[in-house]
Amino acid sequence: MTTGKINVSVENIFPLIKKFLYSDHEIFLRELVSNATDATLKLKHLTGIGEAKVEYGNPVIEVKVDKEGKKLHIIDQGIGMTAEEVEKYINQVAFSGAEEFLEKYKDSAKDSGIIGHFGLGFYSAFMVAEKVEIITKSYKDEPAVHWTCDGSPEFTLEPSDKTDRGTEIILHIADDSTEFLEEHRISELLKKYNKFMPVPIKFGTRTETLPKPEDAPEDYKAEEITVDNIINNPNPAWTKQPSDLNEEDYKNFYHELYPMQFEEPLFNIHLNVDYPFNLTGILYFPKLSADLQVQKDKIQLYQNQVFVTDNVEGIVPEFLTMLRGVIDSPDIPLNVSRSYLQADGAVKKISNYITRKVADKLKSLFTENREDFEQKWNDIKIVLEYGMLSEPKFYEKAGAFVLYPTVDNKFYTLEELKEALKANQTDKDGKLVVLYASDKDAQHSYIADAKEKGYEVLLLDSPIVSHLIQKLEADNENLTFARVDADHIDKLIKKDDEQISKLSEEEKEKLKTVLEEIVPKTTYSVQLEAMDSNAAPFRITQPEFMRRMKEMSQTGGGGMFGMGNFPEMYNLIVNTNHELTSNILNSGDKTHQEALVKQALDLAKLSQNLLKGEELTAFVKRSFDLIK
Numbered sequence: 240m241t242t243g244k245i246n247v248s249v250e251n252i253f254p255l256i257k258k259f260l261y262s263d264h265e266i267f268l269r270e271l272v273s274n275a276t277d278a279t280l281k282l283k284h285l286t287g288i289g290e291a292k293v294e295y296g297n298p299v300i301e302v303k304v305d306k307e308g309k310k311l312h313i314i315d316q317g318i319g320m321t322a323e324e325v326e327k328y329i330n331q332v333a334f335s336g337a338e339e340f341l342e343k344y345k346d347s348a349k350d351s352g353i354i355g356h357f358g359l360g361f362y363s364a365f366m367v368a369e370k371v372e373i374i375t376k377s378y379k380d381e382p383a384v385h386w387t388c389d390g391s392p393e394f395t396l397e398p399s400d401k402t403d404r405g406t407e408i409i410l411h412i413a414d415d416s417t418e419f420l421e422e423h424r425i426s427e428l429l430k431k432y433n434k435f436m437p438v439p440i441k442f443g444t445r446t447e448t449l450p451k452p453e454d455a456p457e458d459y460k461a462e463e464i465t466v467d468n469i470i471n472n473p474n475p476a477w478t479k480q481p482s483d484l485n486e487e488d489y490k491n492f493y494h495e496l497y498p499m500q501f502e503e504p505l506f507n508i509h510l511n512v513d514y515p516f517n518l519t520g521i522l523y524f525p526k527l528s529a530d531l532q533v534q535k536d537k538i539q540l541y542q543n544q545v546f547v548t549d550n551v552e553g554i555v556p557e558f559l560t561m562l563r564g565v566i567d568s569p570d571i572p573l574n575v576s577r578s579y580l581q582a583d584g585a586v587k588k589i590s591n592y593i594t595r596k597v598a599d600k601l602k603s604l605f606t607e608n609r610e611d612f613e614q615k616w617n618d619i620k621i622v623l624e625y626g627m628l629s630e631p632k633f634y635e636k637a638g639a640f641v642l643y644p645t646v647d648n649k650f651y652t653l654e655e656l657k658e659a660l661k662a663n664q665t666d667k668d669g670k671l672v673v674l675y676a677s678d679k680d681a682q683h684s685y686i687a688d689a690k691e692k693g694y695e696v697l698l699l700d701s702p703i704v705s706h707l708i709q710k711l712e713a714d715n716e717n718l719t720f721a722r723v724d725a726d727h728i729d730k731l732i733k734k735d736d737e738q739i740s741k742l743s744e745e746e747k748e749k750l751k752t753v754l755e756e757i758v759p760k761t762t763y764s765v766q767l768e769a770m771d772s773n774a775a776p777f778r779i780t781q782p783e784f785m786r787r788m789k790e791m792s793q794t795g796g797g798g799m800f801g802m803g804n805f806p807e808m809y810n811l812i813v814n815t816n817h818e819l820t821s822n823i824l825n826s827g828d829k830t831h832q833e834a835l836v837k838q839a840l841d842l843a844k845l846s847q848n849l850l851k852g853e854e855l856t857a858f859v860k861r862s863f864d865l866i867k
Contacts, residue, residue: 240395240396240397240398241395241396241397242393242394242395242396264363264366264367264416265419265428266363266432267363267364267366267367267410268302268313268419268425268428268429268432268433269428269432269433269545269546270360270361270363270364271313271360271361271363271364271408272300272302272313272429272432272433272436272440273360273433273436273545274360274361275300275313275314275315275317275406275438276300276315276436276437276438276545277317278315278317278318278319278405278406279298279300279315279316279317279318279438280317280437280438281317281318282295282298282316282317282318282378282404283295285318285378291318291378293378293404296316297439298315298316298317298405298438299316299438299439299440299441299467299469300313300314300315300316300436300438300439300440300441301313301314301315301440301441301442302314302425302429302440302441302442303442303443304420304421304422304425305420306420306421306422309411309412309417309420310409310410310411310412311368311409311410311412311419311420311425312407312408312409312410313407313408313410314405314406314407314408315405315406315407315438316403316404316405317404317405317406318377318378318404318405319375319376319377319378319383319404319405319406320373320375320377320384320406321377321379321381321384322381322382322384322396324377325373325375325384325386325396326396329361329373329386329394330394361408364408364410365390366416367410367412367413367416367419368390368410368411368412368413368416369389369390369411369412369413369414370387370388370389370390370411371387371388371390371408371409371410371411372385372386372387372408372409372411373385373386373387373406373407373408373409374386374399374401374406374407374409375399375401375405375406375407376399376401376402376403376404376405376406377404378404382398382399383398383399383400383401383402384396384397384398384399385397385398385399385401422443425442426442426470429442429470429471430470431546432545432546433470433471433545433546434470434471434472434546435471435472435473435475435541435544435546436471436473436544436545437473437474437478437543437544438473439467439469439471439473440469440470440471441467441468441469441470442468442470443468444465444466444467444468445465445466445468446463446464446465446466447463447464447465447466448461448462448463449461449462449463449464472495473544475492475495475544475565476488476489476491476492476521477492477509477510477519477520477521477565477567478519478544478567480511481509481511484509489504489507489509489521489523490503490504492521493507493523493563493564496539496563496564496565497537497563500525500563502525502526504523504524504525504563505523505524505525505526505615505618505619506523506524506600506604506615507521507522507523507524507564508521508522508523508524508564508596508597508600509521510522510566510592510593510596512592515588516568516570516585516588516589516592517568517569517570518566518567518568518570518589518592519566519567519568520564520565520566520567520568521564521565522538522559522562522563522564522566522593522597523562523563523564524562524615524618524619524622525537525562525563526618527561527618527619527621527622537549537561537562537563537564538551538555538559538560538562538563538564538565538566539564539565539566540554540565540566540567540568540571541565541566541567542567542568542569542571543567543569544567551566553586553590554566554571554586554589554590555590555593556590556593556594556626556629556630556633557625557629558622558625558626558628558629558630558633559593559594559597559622559626561621561622561625562622566593568589570585570589571585571586571589591632594626594630594632594633595632595636597626597633598632598633598636598637598640599636601623601640602636602639602640604640605639605640612640612642613642613644613650616642616644616650620642620701621701621702621703623637623640623641624641624701624703624704624707625703627641627707627710628703628706628707628710634710638652638653638654639652640652641653643656643673643697643699644697644698645695645696645697645698646676646679646686646696646697646698649695653711653715656673656697657671657715657718659695660673660695663693663694663695664694664695664732666732666733666734667733667734668733669717670717670718670719671717671718671719672719672720672721672731672732673697673718673719673720673721674689674694674695674696674697674720674721674722674723674731674732675696675697675698675699675704675708675720675721675722675723676696676697676698676699676700676722676723676724677698677699677700677704677722678700679698681847681848682722682723682724684775684846685723685724685728686723688723688727688728688774689723689728689731692728692732694728694732696723704790705787705788705790705791706791708720708787709787709791720783721783722783722786724779724780724781724847725780725781725782725783725786726780726782726783726810726812727768727770727774727778727780727812729768729770730768737769738769738770738771738816739769740767740769740815740816741769741772741815741816741821742767742815742820742821742824746824747767747815749824750767750813750815750820750823750824751765751767753823753824753832753836754811754813754823754836757832757833757836757837757840758811758836758840762807762808762809763779763808763809763810763811763840764808764809764810764811765811765813766810766811766812766813767813767815768812768813768814768815769814769815769816770814770815770816770817771814771816772814772816772817772818774814774816774817775814775817775843775846776813776814776817776818776819776820776839777811777812777813777814777839777840777842777843778811778812778814778843779809779810779811779812779843779844779846779847779849780809780810780812781807781808781809781810782808782810785808809847809849811840811843819835819839822835823835823836823839834861837861838858838861838862838865841854841858841861845858
């Protein structure tokens with residue numbers, strides 16, 4: 240038997256490990272199972288190339304809980320270690336300046352990838368164990384060894400009578416970590432981190448009922464057998480070639496990833512690249528609601544089938560963090576703080592690749608089955624619109640598949656839209672005016688006015704639409720967007736044919752004075768317009784610029800105008816050619832005149848969904864009085 244001191248540059252590394260990774264101490268199991276997997280796959284490689292003259296067989300990794308003995312065992316049938324290798328890999332820890340290391344990477348203390356990258360995976364065991372044993376036998380024809388350490392730099396190394404190849408690690412769980420002696424806790428961790436590890440992981444046994452034989456008698460009693468409880472799927476869908484998978488396989492894998500998700504995904508994108516970096520994965524478009532925040536952190540990041548994190552910020556472009564799925568790459572540097580991660584060249588390339596791949600897939604889905612794509616549009620538009628605003632590379636490609644639906648469920652790409660509207664919706668100054676509504680019901684009367692003129696009205700109702708149309712206007716000359724309730728329709732698309740007012744200039748002045756005495760100046764700006772005598776007498780509109788800036792400041796951006804707390808201001812458009820307007824002007828009874836204006840204003844407010852509370856109650860009462 241030999242004893243010695245572990246060669247580390249600080250007197251005692253173990254308290255440091257415990258302190259440094261305390262917030263994440265559950266990852267010790269991930270690290271030890273990952274090491275066992277590496278040892279098994281190394282043996283597979285060596286037997287494959289004929290260097291190891293042993294039978295590879297069907298190795299499994301076994302995790303066992305001994306609650307009474309306060310021990311946790313991790314057993315593999317992998318490559319094993321000789322005494323010399325234990326000395327090299329376990330005792331001579333390649334680690335200089337632990338305090339300096341901690342200082343440098345304190346920002347990423349929560350980053351569990353850090354341990355493995357510094358060859359410290361095995362030492363994470365000391366976060367939960369007061370003593371650790373290694374019993375190991377190499378595939379080489381050398382005796383087995385038994386290493387023991389109690390969390391101080393002292394260790395012992397002696398021969399062992401182990402006869403089968405592989406390594407067994409025994410953790411004597413510390414009193415402050417007894418949760419790791421609970422079977423359900425270990426099962427939960429194995430499923431979290433090791434669900435897709437490439438070697439089968441056994442955790443206990445389970446009973447299975449054998450199928451009933453065809454010739455079984457009536458009183459046949461089903462036979463049960465005990466089988467290994469394998470908790471992982473060593474060959475998940477993303478490790479296979481897209482040509483080997485069908486739609487059903489992709490859907491099944493989605494439900495394996497998200498067992499509580501009952502809705503089917505809309506479509507998937509299989510990622511597979513080996514140059515200039517390695518990356519595989521499958522991303523899914525789920526049905527999305529307008530609430531962007533709820534959706535995030537659903538993409539799982541793996542490194543060689545080991546779960547690392549579901550915070551993929553910086554690796555996946557921000558607009559795609561609302562998707563679901565898996566990304567697996569050995570090339571993502573997880574041993575550094577996130578600020579460095581985002582600046583890292585490889586990460587930027589990965590992010591660009593994912594953006595391009597998603598855009599290409601969307602284009603092919605649109606081209607292959609436009610009708611299906613249109614049906615799914617409402618469920619995916621928020622991601623795509625966000626992508627257009629946040630990723631220039633995505634915006635470049637988006638013209639080929641981003642759609643603009645009308646209130647009648649017709650769908651146009653931007654180029655198709657320009658072509659369709661050109662003849663009818665170009666104003667007298669040569670500007671193409673795209674009319675849109677954000678709420679079909681609330682803006683119904685305005686939409687009806689526009690359609691009566693033969694105009695097409697888009698339905699753009701996502702929360703970021705104001706930002707998007709601002710960008711489209713900036714990038715498309717002579718194109719302007721106007722919400723249908725921003726002004727009277729003839730003002731939104733100005734043509735040469737102007738209506739003549741039935742009222743003289745003097746009568747208009749008199750009418751305006753009457754109206755301004757009754758209509759609240761703080762909220763409404765009165766505008767007299769000569770319109771068709773059948774058009775509504777009073778119309779409330781909100782200027783496009785004011786409303787758009789207000790909306791933009793509420794959803795981030797546009798705030799430089801300080802519009803967030805700006806009071807609501809509306810235009811009251813009064814049709815000078817309507818009979819009611821003449822009645823108001825010519826009424827000799829001041830009380831009657833005021834009643835007419837209030838009733839007309841309330842009706843206009845009602846059509847804009849602005850009549851609420853006390854005002855609505857008063858309006859209903861007054862209306863009943865009128866029809867007595």
